[in-house]
Amino acid sequence: TQLLEQSPQFLSIQEGENLTVYCNSSSVFSSLQWYRQEPGEGPVLLVTVVTGGEVKKLKRLTFQFGDARKDSSLHITAAQPGDTGLYLCAGAAGAGSYQLTFGKGTKLSVIP
């Protein structure tokens, strides 16, 4: 069974601060996705990374896939209250595998 460990589990920061969320595994993943979930709603996809070492940017969010494709990080620059939510990483064992392994999530609170 592949496991994805997310850290930290909880994060409370002031508006304007930077933060990084980590997603680590001892297993190799063919791709990794990051989702954001707001209370009472389903997760919404932010990004998919597929190549080792890949970096993708989405406005103030920067996503990186580790060279060995075992880990990933999400960095938010100048966090805003609208960034508040639960961030989930999800990995796929193979390109044709539709079974995603989800991390337990990082609950982010950005205080105005």
Add this chain to the structure above:
Amino acid sequence: NAGVTQTPKFQVLKTGQSMTLQCAQDMNHEYMSWYRQDPGMGLRLIHYSVGAGITDQGEVPNGYNVSRSTTEDFPLRLLSAAPSQTSVYFCASSWGSSSYNEQFFGPGTRLTVL
């Protein structure tokens, strides 16, 4: 497009009761799946389907049944509810079965089993 819809939004059952959680999508997606989300556990796959008439088990299938008679609908049946099935259930769909495909999630059904 309504996307992925789920009904009901909330449900309370007594132990031993059965019920069906409804899921529908209007995006003509091939792949549909059911997850449960428990505090501190992330999302865990219950069952999935790669097309009408085809279903398979995920990580935690015990106590649940599914069927896929149409592309649009993918109901989840609880045969005899147990307190351990108290959870938030999410249905998701995607146009293909590759892990690269974005999964679109419904708003969830919050189920409590007493």
